[in-house]
Amino acid sequence: MTPTLVRQHLSHTGSSPRVDLWARARDWSEIQERMLVPLYEAVYERLEVGSGTRLLGLGCGSGLALLMAAARGAAVTGVEASSPERLALARQRLLPEPWGAHARAGTRLTVGSPGDAADAETPAYSLVTAFEPIGCLAGDSEGLGELLQGAKPLAERGAPVVLAGWGPPERCTTSSVLRVATKLADPLRSAGSWRPALRDDLEEVAQRSGLRPDGSGRVACPFGYADVDSAVRGLLSTGLFDAAISATDPAQVDKELTEALHPYQRPDGTVWMPNVFRYLIARVP
Numbered sequence: 001m002t003p004t005l006v007r008q009h010l011s012h013t014g015s016s017p018r019v020d021l022w023a024r025a026r027d028w029s030e031i032q033e034r035m036l037v038p039l040y041e042a043v044y045e046r047l048e049v050g051s052g053t054r055l056l057g058l059g060c061g062s063g064l065a066l067l068m069a070a071a072r073g074a075a076v077t078g079v080e081a082s083s084p085e086r087l088a089l090a091r092q093r094l095l096p097e098p099w100g101a102h103a104r105a106g107t108r109l110t111v112g113s114p115g116d117a118a119d120a121e122t123p124a125y126s127l128v129t130a131f132e133p134i135g136c137l138a139g140d141s142e143g144l145g146e147l148l149q150g151a152k153p154l155a156e157r158g159a160p161v162v163l164a165g166w167g168p169p170e171r172c173t174t175s176s177v178l179r180v181a182t183k184l185a186d187p188l189r190s191a192g193s194w195r196p197a198l199r200d201d202l203e204e205v206a207q208r209s210g211l212r213p214d215g216s217g218r219v220a221c222p223f224g225y226a227d228v229d230s231a232v233r234g235l236l237s238t239g240l241f242d243a244a245i246s247a248t249d250p251a252q253v254d255k256e257l258t259e260a261l262h263p264y265q266r267p268d269g270t271v272w273m274p275n276v277f278r279y280l281i282a283r284v285p
Contacts, residue, residue: 006058021246024237025085029062031234035223036131036164039277040065042219043162044172047127047281049074054106056125056154058114058147063090066107070094075106077125079147082112114150125154128161128284135165135201135278148209153187155284161211163202167218167276174223177235184244186254202280211282213218218278220247225271 049055051073057066060078063086070076076094080087087109092108110117128151134141148161155161169175203213225231232254235241244253264273 004015019236019250021083021085024239025062025083025089027233027237028086029064029089030224031230032237033064035061035234036219036221036277037064039067039164039219039279040068040131042217043129043131043279044069044072047160047162048157049127053127054125055127055129056114056117056121056151058144058151059127060087060090060109062086062130063093063109064097065129065131066090067093070107073111074127077108077110077122078115079110079112079114082110085249087111114147114154119153121208122154122226123164124156124159125151126156128155130162131164131165133166133237134205139206141201144205144211148205148211152210152284157284158216159284161206161282161284162203163280163282165202165280167278171274171276173264174235174275177257177264177273178240180256180260181241181244184241184256185247201277206280206282209282211285213280214283214284215281216279221275221277223271223273223275227269228258228261228265228271230256231271 043049047053049069049072053072053074054070055074055076057069057076057078059082060066061077061083066076066078078087078090078094080090090109095109108117111144128148130144130147132144134144144163151161163212166172166175166247202216206213223231223234225234235257236253241253241257261271265271
């Protein structure tokens with residue numbers, strides 16, 4: 001829903017919804033991004049990420065997954081094309097001012113495509129991650145294939161490439177809330193609408209990109225919020241409701257999203273929505 005919840009769909013063109021992109025980036029960084037920490041941890045543990053790892057993070061957003069890999073000793077490079085606001089926050093986390101004085105060794109952050117992060121002196125990457133989950137919007141894997149094609153030449157032969165996606169809708173409570181976006185954006189459904197994740201979504205993307213599937217796993221990633229307001233801000237920060245905002249107005253989206261969250265609000269005011277995410281490990285041939 002990241003990166004990652006989800007793939008980011010904020011636009012900087014004339015069709016952009018009526019939102020404050022900086023505020024959304026902060027809400028993503030402060031509220032929503034941490035929901036996928038169990039996914040990051042499970043992948044890093046399984047692949048034994050450490051001081052010998054050279055990681056390329058595609059769609060790195062505000063950098064939490066990179067920060068966790070760097071804390072394990074990995075040299076990390078992040079690429080982000082769709083949200084310079086999120087990347088600016090990643091720089092604050094990983095490359096604090098004064099530039100380079102306290103930067104984590106081997107850390108690079110780049111706006112653009114994977115090729116923009118490569119030069120003649122850059123060693124091949126031993127791990128590539130694409131942690132923004134697919135399987136939530138129709139067509140949300142299309143841009144991922146292009147990123148993977150750009151990353152393949154930069155990785156070692158046999159290097160693992162990790163893709164992430166939503167689990168079965170019956171195990172993802174948030175699916176019912178995401179349907180609000182589809183309902184409100186009905187006039188724009190051709191541009192993308194909610195759909196349930198399919199079992200082979202990740203494998204199909206990997207195979208289309210010339211990667212060899214080599215194992216998978218499922219991870220519980222509950223979405224927990226301090227209150228309904230935090231839940232609304234966190235979910236809106238994913239970009240999944242932007243088409244609904246364009247089709248209606250922010251106040252209506254806020255209202256209907258708040259109503260959809262009520263079944264998941266606990267007596268103490270917190271909001272809790274269990275979810276399962278899936279990851280696929282594929283290999284560079």
